[in-house]
Amino acid sequence: MDGKDIITYLKVSSERAGRLYPVLLDKHGNVIDGLHRLSADEKWPKVTVEGVETEEQRLIARLVSNVCRRNVPVKEKREMLGRLGEIYIAEGVDPKKIAEMIMKKTGMSYPWVMKYLPGKYKADPKKGKRSKLPNLTNVKVLRRRTEEELLKELLTPPQRNGVLEVKKYANTHFVNVVVEKSFYEEFEKTSSELGVSTEISMLKALEDHHEKMKKALALKKLEEKAGKQNEKRQNPA
Numbered sequence: 001m002d003g004k005d006i007i008t009y010l011k012v013s014s015e016r017a018g019r020l021y022p023v024l025l026d027k028h029g030n031v032i033d034g035l036h037r038l039s040a041d042e043k044w045p046k047v048t049v050e051g052v053e054t055e056e057q058r059l060i061a062r063l064v065s066n067v068c069r070r071n072v073p074v075k076e077k078r079e080m081l082g083r084l085g086e087i088y089i090a091e092g093v094d095p096k097k098i099a100e101m102i103m104k105k106t107g108m109s110y111p112w113v114m115k116y117l118p119g120k121y122k123a124d125p126k127k128g129k130r131s132k133l134p135n136l137t138n139v140k141v142l143r144r145r146t147e148e149e150l151l152k153e154l155l156t157p158p159q160r161n162g163v164l165e166v167k168k169y170a171n172t173h174f175v176n177v178v179v180e181k182s183f184y185e186e187f188e189k190t191s192s193e194l195g196v197s198t199e200i201s202m203l204k205a206l207e208d209h210h211e212k213m214k215k216a217l218a219l220k221k222l223e224e225k226a227g228k229q230n231e232k233r234q235n236p237a
Contacts, residue, residue: 010040026052110199
C-alpha cells in the first residue's frame with residue numbers, strides 16, 4: 001500500500017477496532033514511529049520514550065519498531081540504514097565496520113543488514129588486506145574426490161552433538177539458529193585471531209558446506225545418468 005492507502009486503512013481500522021498502536025515520540029517530541037497514524041488522526045494517542053534522545057537512537061528505535069511490526073518497503077529500510085551509516089562515518093567509525101556496528105546496535109542479523117545497507121558502506125573484499133591464511137594456490141590437487149567420498153564426508157555425524165538447534169517460526173522470514181555458548185566462544189576466538197567477524201565466519205561455513213552438498217548432489221545425478229545409459233547399452237530394447 002502507498003501512503004494514501006495506509007492512511008485510509010488506518011482511519012477505517014481505528015473506527016472498527018480502535019487505535020491499537022500509539023505514536024512513539026522521543027524525549028524531545030520528535031516522531032519515532034507513527035507518521036501515518038498522525039496523518040490519519042492528529043489526536044492519535046502518543047507515548048514518549050524518554051531513553052531515546054539522539055538521532056541515532058531515534059533511527060534504531062524506528063527501525064526495530066517498524067521491521068518487527070509490519071512489512072517495511074525496501075527503499076525505507078535502505079534510507080534508515082544509510083542515515084545510520086552517515087552518522088557512524090561522522091563519528092569516525094571505519095567504513096568497513098559500519099555493517100557490524102549497525103548489526104550490534106539494532107540487533108538485526110548480519111545478512112539482513114548487508115541486504116539493505118547501501119553499497120558504499122559495504123567493505124569491498126578485493127580492496128581489503130591480504131588474508132592471513134597461508135597461500136594455497138600452488139598446492140596440487142592429486143585427484144577429484146568421488147561421489148562416494150563427498151557423500152561420506154557430508155553424512156558423517158559431527159564430532160559434537162547437541163551444540164546446535166534450529167527453530168522455525170511461521171510469522172518471520174528468518175529461522176533462529178541456537179548454538180551452545182562454549183562452542184560459539186571457540187568459534188568466536190578463532191575468528192577473532194584471523195581478524196574476521198564471527199557472523200561472517202559462520203555464514204561462510206554454511207555457504208561452503210552448502211556448496212559441497214550441491215557438488216555431491218550434481219555428482220550423484222551424473223552417476224545415476226551414466227548408470228541408466230550403461231543399462232540401456234547392455235539391455236537395448
